[in-house]
Amino acid sequence: MRDFGGGSLSENIRLNYRLARLLLYIRSGGGHLKPIVKGFATGQAKIIKEYDHNHEDEVQLSPEEELSLLQNAIDNVDGAIDRMIDTANSRNDSLTSSIMEVHKMLLADEALITEIEDEIHKGHSARKSVQNVFDTWISTFKAMDNDYMNERSTDLMDIQSGLISAIVNPSASSGNEGSQKDQYPIILFTPELTPSQLASMNVDMLKGIVTKTGGETSHAAIMCKSLDIPMVVGNYSDQIEEDSRVLLDGVTGQVYINPHEEVYLQFKDQTSAYNNFRSKLERMTHEGLLVHDGLQVNLGDLDDLNKAVEAGAQGVGLFRTEFLFMKSKSVPSEEEQYTAYKKVLSSFGERPVTIRTIDIGGDKALPYLNMPKEENPFLGYRAIRMCLGSHEDLFRDQLRAILRASVHGKARIMFPMIANTQEIIKAKEILKDEQDKLIQEGIAFDTEIPVGIMIEVPSAALLSHHLAKQVDFFSIGTNDLTQYTMAADRMNNDVAYLYSYFEPAVLSLVQHVIESAKANEIDVSVCGEMASDPMAIPLLLEMGLEKFSVSPSRVNASRYIYTQLNPLKGDQKLQLLDFSLERKDLFNQSEAYMQKIFNQELSWL
């Protein structure tokens, strides 16, 4: 076993000898490799060579013999997959085992096997036939206009390479790179990380992964995330030698090969700083429940309920109810909705849950609502507009369900897409009407239920000082507010340069809303992406914002930033809110401020 930490004499000599080609950065297109899974890792390089497709056909056997080679290989790979499933199950890695189950089904696909057999009957070798048939399917999947399907080509490549090595070397236990025996820390370099490579490695010794291709949605990336193995992607050099000493920085994407001892020592410090930081953040999850820091969580689906509850937030700042309607084939009944709301409310107990009424229509159409197609769905008939118009019945059912569920926790009702006072008055009239009906029917509900609105239409932001007199709280939806203020569709790449909540126009609207709320002593929070953006948080704090609603995975990091920044007073604070500045200056100023306070931690947040 090699001891990287100790720096033995021979190790030092070897390193010094290599000083000449010290610090060989691997770069892709002049930059770093792309970080996919954050973290720091140290280990020895293990290189998986690219499969050589130009390999000439070896001795050709008769079709019958080639067919039996194929059958043998299929059985071998199938056996190897079974072993990988067992290994994955034994470490409770259900993700890997479910991926390997898919491989097993693909390997048993009759249509696929028949195509390979047909090639063999035409006189090709088993190896060549496997290669050709899989290549065709791989390019079919790669050509699809769908990330998920593109990634399936990796699964096929994985099976292809397993089959080919089993044909070429029938006696070896195929599909297994023999890495289970690795007894020292490994950084794996592979052109494309395949699930079976990962499944066959000794994951305790696999410390980091460098691949040439593979995106955030690849099975491999998902598995690395769940196993917490740092991963970077980019075009690494083929000159890297097996067993080189490798430092992998999964935060910036830098990879060091045979670095100078000083670089290594620095890296080691950074690694332990990062690990300490991570555990500090994890501890905050538990402590978070004890402090009242106004950090809330966004919830969009009952599937995420546990994650949201465990994130240690002070309630739900935004519960999107659309999933109930999207998942259903017809309008979900009052009873179905009541059950869902009750579940969320009782899970959060005394912590408030802000239930947003349906925000649908236009771009998010539902077949059963028979909504007309629109030229301009984002400016069209959606959300509160249809609830106050043609779909009042649906709105009433939802309000009844929320009111009935309100006895099971601390519910708040929020109306989306409000553009003027009239809409609030009308929505509140309908709510009042439903409350009166419930009283008549003798059905209990929280009579003090707070009623608020989303501020996402610029007209509402501009008049927020008036609207504040009508409601109990505001929640600023910065994603829509940005796109409406800048008149820039955030899905349209051509106008993406305009879409930024650092635009002074957007920031001044946000500030006005916060000030209006404070002047009228009502509650205000931000629930868009801006609320968890490290560079935006100091701006929001300086505006006086005290409540943030973020996705469960951002709770810890946001809480950390918030607790570090909030006590800063006077000269420690910078004047960040000068809206005569350009957006990039506002951003740079905020970034410099954050850098000063958080140093290297900023990149980990």
Place this chain on the structure above:
Amino acid sequence: MKAIDIIINHKGGLHARPAGQLVGVSGKFESKIELEFEGKKAAGNSILKILSLAVPEGATFTAKADGPDADGALEAIKSFIEALD
């Protein structure tokens, strides 16, 4: 030959896991099963071909069955797809 249209509301559409399970459902019947989507066809016993249809969430595809138990097969496929959550 019988045929029905089926809407898939499952998140991610007809991806690997449901495609694999669908092969299992098709295999229980004697009839020859075929799926069709946007002019592309796939045998009901091939996960690879079903995947290559790339049927997205919310789309409608056609299931066809030819054989003595065609009605039962189509009914089973329809209820399988609709039961996906």
